[in-house]
Amino acid sequence: MYSVADAEKAHIFLPLTMFFGASCLTAQNNRTTDDIEAITGGFRLLESNGGPGFGGEIQSCLEALRKMQSFNNLAKDHLGILERQDFMPDYR
């Protein structure tokens, strides 16, 4: 469906957008019910189509970053942060 030439044109800062997406989903996955209650007052947030949690979506971002890291240091750097055990999205 897509040619190799299409992939060759990947924007160099594409990993940044993937990082933002994965961070947001990770933050949501890490939230307890109490956290959500405190932030939103109990309003229901979106749930993944693939069941509870956003593991599948996060993996999609990580896989894309893994493939890009061999030729893009920004992908490598962001992947390194996301894969840290103690990774905590920072909004402040």
Next chain:
Amino acid sequence: MALSSQFENFRDTLYNETRQMLEVLDLCEDDMGVVHIEQVQAWLLITHYEFARANYRRAWVSAGRTFRLVQLAKLHEVDSPENILGNEDPILLEEKRRTFWVAYCLDRFICMESRWPLTLIEEVVRAISPIYHTDQANVSLQICTRLPSPELAFQGGHPIQLCFLSEAIASNDHALFSPLAECAILVTICGRAMSHSQVSKVEKAAYGNASLDFWLRHEWLDGMLNKRLDALTVTYPVVSAVADSMLLFAFMLAQTTVVYLANIIEGLGAGTQYQPAVAEYQKRAMRAATEIARLSKAHEQIGYIKVSNRILTPTAPPLAVVQRC
């Protein structure tokens, strides 16, 4: 070229030689008024290459050098009234515009990455002549370089003149722009969101809560972003966005900004009276992040066997041009 996989063996040589040539140029030139457009373009290429292949610090320093050259070449005022003489080659003019917008976007991407301040700001205070610098009538407060022409028109040698960034931002219609212009508009919204975030932190420290101004700014940014997202979605089906790297990036940048706006609210720790709004922004952020993941998957499934990345610089000069400078 140095980033393409088929030139992997020449990569370092190309990079080192280009960089050396540029360093020599900097040593030779002592005239503040002369900056060749190819010199700026070459520095842009070097910067992109360093972000991808060298270390971040070196890339960041090169970016700063590029931005100074952009300012020295006055690429932010290509279409200012006193610069329009009517006899300049329209292709060269468009090349200058595109070089400016690539640098402008790069500045904001770096800011998003590192949260460092911008260099190429939107509010350009420009006196027509130094002797008139106190005359308000002669001062412009905006970037005087039109948004880049659609790619096909430029490649065909007949670039189309688009509006200015400030007009595109102020406009209420869902005008269609080239992917590069769309990126410039989206990254501007994102840049303003970053500034909004900084101001809101100061306000929170001063007043202890979100001010009315905070919500006005936030809703304005959100409205602007939704307008661009609607225009993108209506105009470009997602499949073509994946086939076109710049469009794919524009889509992902727009979704990233949705996430960023939700992060600003969450970081603010708004009081209970704002919880419905916070929940709504969070819901949209989740949807945007899910869309980023979906687009990442589509991108990841593109064949990577021979893949390397190529920077998105529509004005990339051949090495011979750099050598001529």
